[in-house]
Amino acid sequence: MAKPLELINVKDLTICESTAQMITKARNDGVELFFDRANSMKACPIGEKSACCKMCSMGPCRMNVNSPYDRVGVCGATVDTIVARNFGRMVAGGTAAHTDHGMAMLELFRDVISGKTKDYSIKDPIKLMEIAASLDIVTEGRELKDIAMDLYHELERTYTQVDGEIPMMKRVPPKTLEHWRAAGVVPRGAMREIMEMMHRTAMGVDQDYENITKQITRTALADGWGGSMVSTDISDILFGTPSPVEVEVDMGVLKEDSVNIIVHGHEPNLLESMVVSVADPTLLEAAKNAGAKGINLVGMCCSGLEALSRHGLSHAGNFSSTEAVLVTGAIDAMTVDIQCIKQGLQKVADFYDTPFITTNYRAKIEGAQHIQLEEHDPRECTDEIVIKAITRFKNRKKPIQIPRNKTKGVHGFSFEYINYMLGGSFRGSYTPLNENIINGRIRGVAGVVGCTNPRSKQDYSHVELVKELIRNDVLVLQTGCSQMALAKAGLTGPGAAALAGPGLAEVCETVGMPPVLGLGSCVDNSRILIAASEMVKVGGLGDCIADLPAAGCAPEWMSEKAIAIGHYFVASGVYTVFGHNFPMTKGTKFEKHLFEDLETLGFGKWGFADDPREMARLMIAHIDKKRKELGIDKARDRVLMDMADRQALAIE
Ligand code: NFS
Numbered sequence: 001m002a003k004p005l006e007l008i009n010v011k012d013l014t015i016c017e018s019t020a021q022m023i024t025k026a027r028n029d030g031v032e033l034f035f036d037r038a039n040s041m042k043a044c045p046i047g048e049k050s051a052c053c054k055m056c057s058m059g060p061c062r063m064n065v066n067s068p069y070d071r072v073g074v075c076g077a078t079v080d081t082i083v084a085r086n087f088g089r090m091v092a093g094g095t096a097a098h099t100d101h102g103m104a105m106l107e108l109f110r111d112v113i114s115g116k117t118k119d120y121s122i123k124d125p126i127k128l129m130e131i132a133a134s135l136d137i138v139t140e141g142r143e144l145k146d147i148a149m150d151l152y153h154e155l156e157r158t159y160t161q162v163d164g165e166i167p168m169m170k171r172v173p174p175k176t177l178e179h180w181r182a183a184g185v186v187p188r189g190a191m192r193e194i195m196e197m198m199h200r201t202a203m204g205v206d207q208d209y210e211n212i213t214k215q216i217t218r219t220a221l222a223d224g225w226g227g228s229m230v231s232t233d234i235s236d237i238l239f240g241t242p243s244p245v246e247v248e249v250d251m252g253v254l255k256e257d258s259v260n261i262i263v264h265g266h267e268p269n270l271l272e273s274m275v276v277s278v279a280d281p282t283l284l285e286a287a288k289n290a291g292a293k294g295i296n297l298v299g300m301c302c303s304g305l306e307a308l309s310r311h312g313l314s315h316a317g318n319f320s321s322t323e324a325v326l327v328t329g330a331i332d333a334m335t336v337d338i339q340c341i342k343q344g345l346q347k348v349a350d351f352y353d354t355p356f357i358t359t360n361y362r363a364k365i366e367g368a369q370h371i372q373l374e375e376h377d378p379r380e381c382t383d384e385i386v387i388k389a390i391t392r393f394k395n396r397k398k399p400i401q402i403p404r405n406k407t408k409g410v411h412g413f414s415f416e417y418i419n420y421m422l423g424g425s426f427r428g429s430y431t432p433l434n435e436n437i438i439n440g441r442i443r444g445v446a447g448v449v450g451c452t453n454p455r456s457k458q459d460y461s462h463v464e465l466v467k468e469l470i471r472n473d474v475l476v477l478q479t480g481c482s483q484m485a486l487a488k489a490g491l492t493g494p495g496a497a498a499l500a501g502p503g504l505a506e507v508c509e510t511v512g513m514p515p516v517l518g519l520g521s522c523v524d525n526s527r528i529l530i531a532a533s534e535m536v537k538v539g540g541l542g543d544c545i546a547d548l549p550a551a552g553c554a555p556e557w558m559s560e561k562a563i564a565i566g567h568y569f570v571a572s573g574v575y576t577v578f579g580h581n582f583p584m585t586k587g588t589k590f591e592k593h594l595f596e597d598l599e600t601l602g603f604g605k606w607g608f609a610d611d612p613r614e615m616a617r618l619m620i621a622h623i624d625k626k627r628k629e630l631g632i633d634k635a636r637d638r639v640l641m642d643m644a645d646r647q648a649l650a651i652e
Contacts (some may be wrong), residue, residue: 023035336363
């Protein structure tokens with residue numbers, strides 16, 4: 001029997017003070033949150049290990065997780081086939097989510113160029129030219145519109161191409177690409193790869209875990225170097241490439257005297273139009289007439305990260321806080337588009353009389369109001385959302401309790417800005433980063449990304465892991481809900497350099513950057529791939545991404561998208577550690593394949609650890625191994641430290 005939630009100390013559920021306060025309030029209000037549901041719905045022990053198969057009606061078949069080879073499915077499928085197929089379908093699901101999102105951005109780009117859509121425009125023509133040039137599109141002496149249309153047609157192949165290599169392969173370090181070609185894993189087009197992944201994992205098709213893994217790799221690469229990368233680049237071209245901006249985060253950004261509107265989801269087109277609507281003089285006047293001081297537009301999850309990077313909009317919290325924020329009673333409307341939107345939000349919103357509005361035809365929720373965002377006239381939707389919020393403000397009935405916590409930090413570090421920041425405007429370059437890695441001031445680079453999950457204490461692993469990494473001179477790049485965990489904990493400001501080891505702190509102080517760089521939403525993990533490629537290109541750190549002293553981690557992951565991201569990092573050459581749980585049956589050949597063999601085949605590899613210190617230890621050990629292979633391990637001795645410093649830096 002699950003322990004009643006009221007007996008569980010909220011401190012065991014989250015380290016986010018605001019969310020903890022709202023869990024307590026929800027208990028008093030009699031409102032159920034996902035923490036309660038996670039507590040009463042224990043994870044199925046067989047499903048948790050991915051040891052069941054329901055691909056046909058001869059089953060579902062269950063393997064024995066303690067003795068995985070003592071039985072097979074009715075069709076004879078082994079545990080390796082079953083777990084690999086399940087893993088492949090997770091990667092297909094995650095890849096489909098990112099690529100469908102990317103394709104929607106690309107369609108919007110096409111309609112903006114053709115003039116069909118007039119409410120959006122090209123905000124970063126320089127990036128458009130750079131991306132076009134990187135894909136060998138002739139730019140000289142041509143009209144921007146013609147180049148843009150060529151770019152659209154070229155990028156469309158990312159999704160629809162049936163044969164050949166997707167366009168972004170031109171940005172992959174040559175050695176890495178050569179390796180993928182030899183292994184036969186270069187993606188063709190995302191639709192083809194996802195289709196083939198689903199086909200090969202259907203009953204009675206691919207029943208060799210190594211062969212299934214090849215298609216898993218090809219599918220994941222169609223996400224990272226395909227759908228996600230196109231999404232990031234097109235969003236930058238249409239809405240502007242982020243540059244650092246100081247932003248306030250946490251629930252304390254809500255204002256009792258203003259109309260509070262939350263935008264939650266993933267696609268920037270909704271929030272970009274919301275930004276315009278909340279600045280409309282007529283709507284501002286209506287808000288004032290309703291007694292409000294103004295309209296306070298606040299982001300959450302990945303939409304919030306897009307808004308924060310491009311507009312400096314405040315951010316109220318990550319995935320584990322989206323129901324909790326409604327418990328404040330201060331939200332006058334929550335509007336959502338796609339992905340990571342809990343169905344449970346609808347009931348909570350209903351209890352607090354908050355209009356809960358879906359806007360994308362792909363993602364309707366029973367009981368929620370749907371106002372379709374039409375891209376040729378987005379204001380029709382977003383103005384109506386603002387009007388609904390003003391009406392709710394005027395009729396607020398429920399008591400309001402806004403947690404006082406808010407933290408300032410710097411966000412919006414695009415690949416392009418890091419180039420400029422490190423090299424200066426005259427010699428924008430990643431050379432100083434590589435030099436500081438080679439001379440040992442920076443030990444290595446880590447990407448810490450991904451979700452939060454009610455089965456893991458919210459934010460705890462993200463924060464502890466990142467603190468441990470920077471203490472050991474590892475520069476941390478962040479995206480997604482992880483970035484927000486660190487932002488709330490105050491590690492995205494320049495002051496955080498005080499928590500870094502002496503080498504990293506020195507670099508941060510010289511450049512004026514925090515040791516934790518927030519790069520944006522989850523599709524912006526592609527920025528990390530491009531940064532890694534640039535580090536290879538600049539030289540001195542090996543020939544391919546797998547040579548870099550770098551590692552990745554998603555300590556509190558929950559979504560299929562995270563598995564797709566993890567696998568495209570692994571496929572690109574990065575050691576990638578996941579936390580709290582892994583969809584894997586221990587002691588299987590497939591486990592060994594992902595966690596050991598892939599590295600010997602020239603890819604990265606998967607890792608797992610439950611405790612954030614152990615995650616850090618694994619990642620740092622890998623970084624040190626790579627430094628040794630590069631012959632730069634001795635360079636770290638140049639950082640002057642006495643014995644006490646060394647002991648303080650060592651990870652037990
Ligand atoms: Ni990415 Fe996780 Fe969702 Fe964004 Fe947050 S939960 S896989 S970080 S909002 S996609």
